[in-house]
Amino acid sequence: MPRKPTTRTRANSSNGANSQAKLPKGLKASDLVDYYTRLVQARSLDERIWMLNRLGKVPIAASSQGHEAAQLGSLLAAEKDGDCFLFPYYRDLALKVAAGLSPVQVMMSFMGKAGDPYSHGRQFPLQGADLPHKIIQISNVVAAGLTQSVGYALACRMAGDETVVLVYFGDGATSQGETHEAMNFASIHKLPVIFICENNRYAISTPQSAQMVVEEVASRAASYGFPGFTVDGMDLIQCYEATREAITHARAQGPVLLEMMVKRFMSHTTDDDDRRYRPEGEVERARERDPVITFARTLIEEGMLTQKMVDEIAAETLRSTDEATDVADVSSPPDASNLHDSVYSP
Amino acid sequence: MAVKSVIEAVREAIREEMERDSKVFVIGEDVGIRGGVFLATQGLAEEFGNNRVIDAPLAEASIMGIALGAAFRGMRPIPEVQFSDFVWPSVNQLIGEAARTCYGTNGAVPVPMVIRMPYGGGIRGGLFHSQNVETHFFHTPGLKVVAPCTPYDAKGLLKSAIRDNNPVVFLEHKKTYRLVRGEVPDEEYTLPIGKADVKRQGSNLTVVSYGLTLHYCLEAAEELAAEGVDVEVLDLRTLSPLDTATILESVKKTGRLAVVHEDNITGGVGAEVAALAAGQAFEYLDAPIARICGPDVPTMPFAQTLEDAYMPTSDKIAEGLRRLAAY
Numbered sequence: 023m024p025r026k027p028t029t030r031t032r033a034n035s036s037n038g039a040n041s042q043a044k045l046p047k048g049l050k051a052s053d054l055v056d057y058y059t060r061l062v063q064a065r066s067l068d069e070r071i072w073m074l075n076r077l078g079k080v081p082i083a084a085s086s087q088g089h090e091a092a093q094l095g096s097l098l099a100a101e102k103d104g105d106c107f108l109f110p111y112y113r114d115l116a117l118k119v120a121a122g123l124s125p126v127q128v129m130m131s132f133m134g135k136a137g138d139p140y141s142h143g144r145q146f147p148l149q150g151a152d153l154p155h156k157i158i159q160i161s162n163v164v165a166a167g168l169t170q171s172v173g174y175a176l177a178c179r180m181a182g183d184e185t186v187v188l189v190y191f192g193d194g195a196t197s198q199g200e201t202h203e204a205m206n207f208a209s210i211h212k213l214p215v216i217f218i219c220e221n222n223r224y225a226i227s228t229p230q231s232a233q234m235v236v237e238e239v240a241s242r243a244a245s246y247g248f249p250g251f252t253v254d255g256m257d258l259i260q261c262y263e264a265t266r267e268a269i270t271h272a273r274a275q276g277p278v279l280l281e282m283m284v285k286r287f288m289s290h291t292t293d294d295d296d297r298r299y300r301p302e303g304e305v306e307r308a309r310e311r312d313p314v315i316t317f318a319r320t321l322i323e324e325g326m327l328t329q330k331m332v333d334e335i336a337a338e339t340l341r342s343t344d345e346a347t348d349v350a351d352v353s354s355p356p357d358a359s360n361l362h363d364s365v366y367s368p
Numbered sequence: 369m370a371v372k373s374v375i376e377a378v379r380e381a382i383r384e385e386m387e388r389d390s391k392v393f394v395i396g397e398d399v400g401i402r403g404g405v406f407l408a409t410q411g412l413a414e415e416f417g418n419n420r421v422i423d424a425p426l427a428e429a430s431i432m433g434i435a436l437g438a439a440f441r442g443m444r445p446i447p448e449v450q451f452s453d454f455v456w457p458s459v460n461q462l463i464g465e466a467a468r469t470c471y472g473t474n475g476a477v478p479v480p481m482v483i484r485m486p487y488g489g490g491i492r493g494g495l496f497h498s499q500n501v502e503t504h505f506f507h508t509p510g511l512k513v514v515a516p517c518t519p520y521d522a523k524g525l526l527k528s529a530i531r532d533n534n535p536v537v538f539l540e541h542k543k544t545y546r547l548v549r550g551e552v553p554d555e556e557y558t559l560p561i562g563k564a565d566v567k568r569q570g571s572n573l574t575v576v577s578y579g580l581t582l583h584y585c586l587e588a589a590e591e592l593a594a595e596g597v598d599v600e601v602l603d604l605r606t607l608s609p610l611d612t613a614t615i616l617e618s619v620k621k622t623g624r625l626a627v628v629h630e631d632n633i634t635g636g637v638g639a640e641v642a643a644l645a646a647g648q649a650f651e652y653l654d655a656p657i658a659r660i661c662g663p664d665v666p667t668m669p670f671a672q673t674l675e676d677a678y679m680p681t682s683d684k685i686a687e688g689l690r691r692l693a694a695y
Contacts, residue, residue: 142474151473158440160465160472169430169461173437173445180393180419180443199457203430210425365509367470367478367533 046259048102048266051326057098057120057258058317058327061090063339064116065314067125070343071115071132071147075292079351080132082146085288086115088256091313092220092282093117093190095261100188103269107156107178109171109189111164113220113286117190118148121155125342129350136356143356165191165198168217172204175213186214186272188265194225196242197233205277209246212276216268219279220255222286227299240281248277255282256311259320285311372552375545377519378408378484381526382446384556386416389444392530393420395435396448396484397428405450406486406545432458432483436466436535439481444530452487452539453499453667466535467510478533482526486542488580488630490679493542494670500631500662505537506607506640512561513607515539517582519550521605524559532561541579548583564611566618570600573624573692575685576615576641578604581628587682588689597693607637612644619645623654626692628685630668633661655695660688 045051068087074080086093093116100106110117119128123139130137132147141150151158158174159167171189178185195201196219208215219239223230236242243250249271253264261282268278285308289296296305321327372380386392393416394409400423403410413421424431428449435445449455455462462483469479489498505513512534516522522540529536567582568589577585582603589599602618604611619625625645627638642657660680662668668678 141472144474145472149472151476153476158473158477160469163460163464166433166460166465169433170437170440170465172430173434173439174441175437176434177438177441177443180438181441199427200429200433203425203427204433206425206427207430207434364471364473364475366512367475367480 046263049262053098053102054321055326057094058321059335059339060120061094061116061258061317062314062335063125063342064090064094064119066339066343067119067128067346068115070347072288072292074132074347080147080292081134082292083132084112084115084291086113086117088285088287088308088312089113089220089222090116091258091317092218092255092261092284094120095258096188096218096265096280096282097121098258098262099265099269102266103186105184106186106188106269107174109167109174109187110157110159111167111190111192111195112146112149112159112162113192114159114190115148118152118157121152121157123152123155125346126349129346130353133350134355135350135353137350137353142360164195165200165204167191168195168204169200169207172208172213172215175208175215176211179213184273186216186269188216188218190218190220192225193219193221193223193230193239194228194233196239197225205243205246205279208277209248214272215277216265216272217277217279218265219281220284221281222284224286224290226290226294227296238281240279243279246277248279250279250281252281252283255284256313256316258313258317287312369551369553371549372519373546373549374519374522374540375406375408377523377552378526378540379410380552381523381530382409383412383415385527385530386412386420391442392444392446393422393438394446394448395422395424395431397424397426397431397450399423399448404448406542408448408484408540428454428458429461432461432466435481436461436469436479439479440469440477444480446482446484446530449483449485451497451499452485452501453496455485455501459504462511462535462537463504463508467508469510470534471510479535480533481535482529482532482538483535484538484540486545487539488541488543489668489675490543490580492670492672492675493668495667498668500629502537502539502607503631503636506637510535511608512536513539514561514605515541515578515607516605517541517544517579517603518548519552521559521565521603523552524557525561525605528558528561531558536561539579543580544583562606562609562611564614565603565605566600566614567603568599568601570598570622572598572622573626573689574600574602574618574622575626575628575689576602576604576638577628578607578637579630581630581680581685584680584682584685585628588686591682591686592689592693595690597689599689604637610640610644612648615641615644616649619649620652623652624692624695625653626658626660626689628660628680630662630680632664633659634664636661655692658688658692660685
């Protein structure tokens with residue numbers, strides 16, 4: 023990846039299909055089928071969680087529907103690299119699910135059960151830490167994770183390891199001062215951090231035009247002297263390739279800003295109603311590029327999947343979601359005596 | 369045993385812990401080449417290198433956030449807030465994030481980090497170089513708050529804070545840095561966090577304080593001794609966790625309690641100490657609890673007259689203790 027203080031934008035595919043041609047570098051067909059399966063599983067859980075919210079069983083959820091290709095494409099690159107640490111944000115449901123949680127663990131977290139692997143029912147779903155899968159996300163204060171991720175990368179360098187840190191955030195978080203502070207520090211010290219902006223052009227209801235005057239968040243990288251790229255966040259393979267290159271660059275030369283253009287299919291959270299602020303038809307048009315559909319189409323065209331396999335994956339993931347829902351529903355919440363535990367570390 | 373200043377004790381503690389544990393590092397504004405504006409880190413960059421004594425950009429939120437992130441990875445960062453007055457841009461990282469990390473991860477992610485802050489007034493620092501910030505952190509579960517007032521306590525407690533697995537706000541009263549000198553052992557020692565210290569034994573009344581005003585309390589106690597009133601002076605040393613046992617023991621012995629601090633009176637540490645005594649030693653009290661504290665104005669002002677009017681001096685404390693003794 024060239025180190026230049028300019029933005030290179032890759033054009034979105036005009037026909038709505040995903041990247042074609044042969045297998046991306048470093049991947050086997052089975053990797054893509056595996057990730058398609060994870061994508062469908064994440065979507066299935068995501069949809070079920072909203073249903074459970076309406077049934078009063080899940081107090082709050084932020085959906086990743088429409089963001090999955092960006093999250094899973096970058097995760098795939100991190101997983102293939104093998105030495106990455108992730109600082110996701112609150113909309114990274116698919117990322118956190120696909121990183122290795124079982125559907126039961128996911129449902130435990132959303133229902134606030136004792137089996138919640140992230141925080142034991144203390145935090146909003148899938149917030150806290152999932153250290154076995156190299157993930158930390160502490161809070162909902164956007165951009166707070168950016169400076170933390172930079173500090174993590176600094177510590178990795180001090181400890182002498184080669185870890186690359188991937189930190190995720192929305193376009194809204196780029197308005198925070200800490201985004202600037204994090205990028206500036208990472209640049210000064212050439213730290214191996216990949217700043218991944220999942221740009222859906224909305225900060226809850228506030229459109230990008232009310233947050234910034236630049237068209238592309240990636241263009242801001244120039245002011246820090248590191249490369250910034252805008253990629254099609256609806257295209258899992260393109261996100262994989264961009265992240266893979268970014269990992270190589272980060273380890274050798276320092277930070278990279280990747281802006282992944284995504285679509286938010288759902289309201290901000292289960293407590294929001296986006297009909298109040300989104301133009302009619304916008305979500306429907308966005309869904310024409312739903313990665314669950316377009317990725318399957320690509321894999322079928324490439325001969326890696328058949329329609330029959332796609333149907334089987336859909337049925338199997340739905341069965342897992344059903345089972346997970348049932349298991350979590352009857353499992354125990356944290357005991358009230360836990361209230362005072364872990365305020366301090368021993 | 370050598371006589372040293374508070375700033376020398378602080379510097380020695382950092383130096384020894386950096387030597388002892390390669391995970392310890394310092395980050396802050398002007399901490400490297402200059403050695404800190406108060407010279408707390410003087411010579412450390414030369415000794416340990418710029419990678420372990422990091423001159424940060426002038427941006428407090430990121431200093432705290434970066435330190436916190438490094439702690440996630442198992443390092444033991446010591447972020448310096450140049451003046452406690454400058455902590456506010458970083459308060460989300462400190463109160464919002466660091467204090468909640470252990471709890472919010474069910475204990476999976478400890479935060480071994482010491483946030484050093486020169487604080488307090490009496491040095492003509494005005495509204496933005498005199499602030500007492502301790503109450504905000506004292507109020508926050510998940511943080512420990514330490515506020516020593518002698519070189520011996522500063523060194524022993526700072527070493528313990530650096531070895532602690534929790535975020536510790538370490539408050540150094542800037543007026544004590546060179547004004548207060550005392551004996552510091554040559555050999556290695558630490559002092560436990562959470563233990564108050566009786567700085568003066570007495571039988572007629574208890575005065576609880578910390579930081580600069582602890583020294584003013586000792587002066588006031590001498591004045592009252594000449595008048596036949598025997599004052600016990602209790603130095604909290606650690607504000608959080610509060611050493612409730614030592615406070616109650618002293619109050620039960622003397623039957624009279626005054627709390628003294630430079631910070632604003634309303635909702636301050638003294639209010640909590642008073643509530644503790646009222647709630648758990650009520651039958652032992654012979655007089656209403658007295659609070660001799662900073663008034664409820666935003667901070668100590670700049671002009672000498674106004675600064676003097678703000679500060680709980682030894683005269684003001686002596687006057688308050690006389691009234692308490694006479695009740």
